[in-house]
Amino acid sequence: xxxxxxxxxxxxxxxxxxxxxxxxxxxxxxxxxxxxxxxxxxxxxxxxxxxxxxxxxxxxxxxxxxxxxxxxxxxxxxxxxxxxxxxxxxxxxxxxxxxxxxxxxxxxxxxxxxxxxxxxxxxxxxxxxxxxxxxxxxxxxxxxxxxxxxxxxxxxxxxxxxxxxxxxxxxxxxxxxxxxxxxxxxxxxxxxxxxxxxxxxxxxxxxxxxxxxxxxxxxxxxxxxxxxxxxxxxxxxxxxxxxxxx
Numbered sequence: 397x398x399x400x401x402x403x404x405x406x407x408x409x410x411x412x413x414x415x416x417x418x419x420x421x422x423x424x425x426x427x428x429x430x431x432x433x434x435x436x437x438x439x440x441x442x443x444x445x446x447x448x449x450x451x452x453x454x455x456x457x458x459x460x461x462x463x464x465x466x467x468x469x470x471x472x473x474x475x476x477x478x479x480x481x482x483x484x485x486x487x488x489x490x491x492x493x494x495x496x497x498x499x500x501x502x503x504x505x506x507x508x509x510x511x512x513x514x515x516x517x518x519x520x521x522x523x524x525x526x527x528x529x530x531x532x533x534x535x536x537x538x539x540x541x542x543x544x545x546x547x548x549x550x551x552x553x554x555x556x557x558x559x560x561x562x563x564x565x566x567x568x569x570x571x572x573x574x575x576x577x578x579x580x581x582x583x584x585x586x587x588x589x590x591x592x593x594x595x596x597x598x599x600x601x602x603x604x605x606x607x608x609x610x611x612x613x614x615x616x617x618x619x620x621x622x623x624x625x626x627x628x629x630x631x632x633x634x635x636x637x638x639x640x641x642x
Contacts, residue, residue: 458496460486466507470554474504474561504558504569511554512576519544533587535628541608542624545615552616556609581605588635596638604631 464486468477479500483490497503519540526536544550551557555573562570584605589597604627611627614620 457486457488457492461488461493461496461503462506462510465503466511466554469504469507470511470551470557471549474558479503501568504562505572508554508558508569508572508576512572515554532591534591534631537584537587538624538628538631541611541627542621545612545621545624550615553609553612556613584608592635592639596635600631600634600638603634607631 461482465477465482468482468485479493480490482503483493493503497506522540522543523533523536526539527533531539555576559570559573564570565574581601585597585601588601588604591597592600607627607630611623614623
């Protein structure tokens with residue numbers, strides 16, 4: 397069974413996700429131009445068909461592992477889901493997982509990277525949809541937030557959940573979650589800045605960011621989307637008050 401990588405030296409505290417990943421054994425870009433290997437591969441069709449198909453299969457298998465782990469981690473929790481369960485539901489061999497991830501920690505990080513991309517795309521589309529209906533981006537943001545809270549299987553923020561479960565600020569996944577929250581806060585600031593004076597936006601962003609994060613947690617605890625409306629009303633009240641003082 398694949399286990400979490402833990403060392404006395406806390407090797408996972410190295411900066412950046414790349415430090416946790418195994419380096420490739422070779423690099424075809426370093427081959428000389430007259431090397432026989434690329435020529436032979438092209439002549440036999442391996443370069444175009446065999447190699448590309450192999451890469452596609454590996455990529456597909458990795459994606460299935462990540463998507464399966466993301467679904468299970470979000471629904472049941474990181475520590476509650478074992479590697480064998482992920483392998484079984486992804487429909488891949490155990491060696492396939494070893495080929496892509498040397499530890500559960502690496503898989504957790506890959507899941508959060510995938511989740512960030514999916515969440516960002518979904519949120520952007522939802523905001524754009526409401527903007528096209530005539531809402532300001534700020535109103536559209538809170539409308540999109542409410543839709544997320546009402547979505548089937550909503551269990552809050554994957555990045556908050558991971559940070560709480562891992563309980564290790566030095567874990568690569570925890571560090572990635574922290575970086576994600578910085579970007580999320582910047583997004584909120586950009587949206588507010590489109591509506592009000594830049595100085596006002598700078599002043600109210602920290603409080604509104606906390607309102608949003610609190611709304612996410614409250615939505616999980618109360619199993620209700622109403623916290624999005626409460627956060628929106630409080631944000632508008634704060635912006636209005638700060639704008640009058642300007």
